[in-house]
Amino acid sequence: MLKQLDYADSILRSDPLKAYELIVNLEDTLETKEDIVEAKIIKSRALIVMSRFTESFNSITELFDLLEESDEPKWYAIAHNIMGSVQYEFNNFDKSLDHFMKGLSYCEEDNNLKVEAMVLNNIGDLYNRLEVLDEANNYFLASLDIAKQIQYESMIGTVQLNLGEVQLKLGDFESALDYVNSAINYFLADEDYVGISHGHYSLGRIYKTVGNFEYAKKELRLAIDIMRRIHEKATLVLAYKLMIEIHMEEKSYIDALEYVEDALDISTKLSNKKDLGDVVLYAAKIYETLDDLASSIKYYNLYADTRAVYEKEIEEEHQKNIEAQVNIEKATHEKEIYRLKNVELRKKSDQIQKHYEDLHTINDISQDVTATLDIKKILYLLYENINKLMDASVLGVFLYDAETEIISTDLLLEYGQPIKASPIPLNDENSLSAWCIRNKTDVFSIDFIKDFSNYKKEYDVHDFGHASQSVIAIPLITRDSIIGVITVQSKFRDAYNDYHFNMLKMLASHIAIAVKNSQESERLSKEIRERIKTQNKLEVLNEKLSHMSYIDALTNIPNRRSFVDYIKRELSRAKREKHNIALLIIDIDYFKEYNDNYGHVEGDKCLFLVASLLKRALKRDIDFVARYGGDEFVAVMTNIDYDGAYLVAEEMTENIKEHAIEHKYSPIEDILTITIGGYTLIPEDITMEQLIHNADNALYDAKDKGRNQISFYNDLEK
Secondary structure, eight states: OHHHHHHHHHTTTTOHHHHHHHHHHHGGGOOSHHHHHHHHHHHHHHHHHTTOHHHHHHHHHHHHHHTTTOOOHHHHHHHHHHHHHHHHHTTOHHHHHHHHHHHHHHHHHHTOHHHHHHHHHHHHHHHHHTTOHHHHHHHHHHHHHHHHHTTOHHHHHHHHHHHHHHHHHHTOHHHHHHHHHHHHHHHHHTTOHHHHHHHHHHHHHHHHHTTOHHHHHHHHHHHHHHHHHHTOHHHHHHHHHHHHHHHHHTTOHHHHHHHHHHHHHHHHHHTOHHHHHHHHHHHHHHHHHTTOHHHHHHHHHHHHHHHHHHHHHHHHHHHHHHHHHHHHHHHHHHHHHHTOOSHHHHHHHHHHHHHHHHHHHHHHHHHHHHTOOOHHHHHHHHHHHHTTTSOOSEEEEEEEETTTTEEEEEEEEETTEEOOOOOEETTOTTOHHHHHHHHTOOEEESOHHHHGGGTOSOTTTTOOSSOOOEEEEEEEEETTEEEEEEEEEESSTTOOOHHHHHHHHHHHHHHHHHHHHHHHHHHHHHHHHHHHTTGGGGHHHHHHHHHHTTBOTTTSSBOHHHHHHHHHHHHHHHHHHTOOEEEEEEEETTHHHHHHHHOHHHHHHHHHHHHHHHHHTOOSTTOEEEEEETTEEEEEEESOOHHHHHHHHHHHHHHHHHHTOBOTTOSSOSBOOEEEEEEEEOOSSOOHHHHHHHHHHHHHHHHHTTSSSEEEHHHHHO
16 A cells, blocks of 8 residues: 555656546555545645646645644645645635745744745745745745755756746846756756656747747757657647747748647647637637638637637636635534534624625626626626625726727616716826726725825716715736726725625626626627628638648648548548558657758758658558658558558668668668557557557657667557
8 A cells, every 4th residue: 555655646747647546546445544644645736736626625624634633743734735735726825825834834843854845835936926036036945955955856856947937037048048957957867757848848938038949949849759758748738839839920830730730639638728729729810821711710719619618617616616615614614603602602603604605695696797798787797796795885897998098887886777987098097997907906995085085186076976985996807917997885984894805806806707708709709700701702712721731831741630530530441341450650760860960951851752752662542641740750551461561661661771861960870761660450449549659659669679670569569
C-alpha cells in the first residue's frame, strides 16, 4: 500500500487521473490514520491538477475533519496549503492568503522546509495573479532560497519559471530568459519532463513578446515535441495557440491552420471550451483573411456555440462553488445549533441561518439572470429578488461603451417603475456611474447627502426623484474589462452594511457574465447575418479552396487533414470487410540539423523530394501517402499483410538512400536517411487514435535504437 501511495504521488503531475484512481481504489483498504491522511492529500492535489476544484474543496474539508483531533503541524501545514490553492482557483484571494499564512505558521512550528518552500511559492503566485509584482518577486525569492538550501530540484525549477514570468511582466526580458533557462537545467537534472516542456513553452512566450519569432517557434517546437511524448495535453494546447498567433502575425496562414487542427482535436478531447473557443476564433479569422467566407462563417458559428457552452460551464462552476459554500455554512449552522446553550448563541444561529438563506437567494438570482440573453429581463429578475436581501428603492444597471466612452441604460427602476436616463459621457463629473468606471472601484455610502462631494460636484444632478441617502455602486467586470456598473440605492440613511455590500458584490460577477453573454449574442447574430449575405457569391471559389485545403502546399501531396479523413474511412471499411490495414509513420533523421545548416529553402526542396520518393514506393492506386506535419510523413495501405507492408517500408528507405541527398551534419551517415514505425492488423474495435499511437510507439522504438531503420509495433507486441 505504501508503495502504491508513493507511486500515486510520483505521477501526480504527469498523470493526475491515474493517481486519483489509484487513491480511490486504495481508500477503503487503508488502516492507519497516517496512510488515510496521506491518501486524502494526494487525492485533493490530483483533483486540483485536473481543475476539479469543487471536489478538491470537499476532499480537503474532509481532511480537516480527519485532523480535528490531531496535533500534527506537518499535516495542518499541507492541508492549509491545499485549501489555499483551492480558494485561489475560486478567486477567493483573501481566504486563499489566510490559509497560506496559516500553513506557513505550521511549517515554522514543524520546521518543514519543503512545504514552506511550496507555500511561499503559492503566495508569490497569488500576488503575481493580482499584479502586485514586487511582493510576488519577494515571496518567489524566499521560496527559492529554501528550495536551494534543501536541494529541492523540481521546486527550484518551478520557482525560477515563476520568477521568469514576473520579469517578463516587468519588461526585463534578459532576466526572464536567465531564470527560465536556469529552471530548464534544474528540470533536466531531475528528469522532470513536464517542467522541461513548460520551460521551453515559457521561452517561446518571451521570444514572442520581444518579436523574435524564429527563436519563439524553435522553443515552442521543442515544448510541443516533449508534451506530445508525455501526453501533457493541457499545456500543449497553450503552446499550439501561441504558435498559431505567431504564424498569423507572420501571415503564414496555412502553417497556422495545421496547428489549429491539432489544437481543435486536443481541446475537444479535453472538453476545454475556453481553449476550443479561442482556437475556433483563430480558424474563423484565418479563413476570413483567406477569403474562404463559407469556412469562416462555419467557424464563427461554432465559436458562438462554443462560447455559449463555455460561459454556461463557468456559471455552473460558480453555482457549484456557491453550493459548496452553502453546504459548509449549513454544516456550521447545524454544529452551532447543537452547541447552543444560551440566548446569545441562539441569536448567532439565526444569523447563520439568514446567511445560509441569502446564499440560496443569490444562487437562485444567478441561475435566473444567466439563463436569459434579454438584458431588460435580467434587470426585472434582479429587482424581483434583490429586495429579499436589502432595501432597493432604486436599482440600475448602466452599460459602458469603451469605444465611444458613453454610459447608457434602459435598465433603471425606481420603486419597480422604469426611469428614462439620458446617455452620459465618461468625463461627466456629476455621474456616480462615470466615477466608478473612471476610478475602477466601488462606492459604498450610508450617508450620501454628506458623502456625495467625494463622487460628484452637485448632489441633485442625475438624481432619481428622491434623495438617496444610502448608496452602493459596483463596477461590472468581465475578463479584466469594465462593461458597466450596478447600483442599489435607498432613501433611508444607514440602510446598508458590509454584509449587504458583499452580497451585491458577489452578485455583480454573475450579472457581468449575463450582460456580456447578451451583448456577445447580439453582436455575433448581427455579424453572422451580414456574412451570410456574401456566401452565395463565393461557392465556386470555396469549392476550389476546399480541394486545396486537403493538399500540402509545399510537397504537393495530401496533408494531415486529408490523412485523417482517409484513415477514418479506410479503417471503417477494413472493420466491415475484415481485411488488413497498415500504417507507416516516416520521420526524416536529423532534419532540424539539415534545415539549420543548409537553410530553409534547401530544407523545403528536401521535403518535396522526400515526398516524391516515398510516393514512388507505393505501387497501387489505393495506397496513400501524406505529409503529417513538419518532417513527418504517413502512409496508409489496405489489403496488405505484415510482410507486404514491411517490403514497402524497405523500398521507401532504399529510395531515399539511392537518391543520396547530401547531409554531412547527420551523425548517422553523410546522406539523408529516414526512420519508419509501422503497424498492420485486421481491425476489430481499435480506434484511429490507437492505430496512430501504436505506429508512433514503433517509430520511437526505432529512434531509440539509433534511427535509420524500420520497427513494427507487431514485433513489439511479441
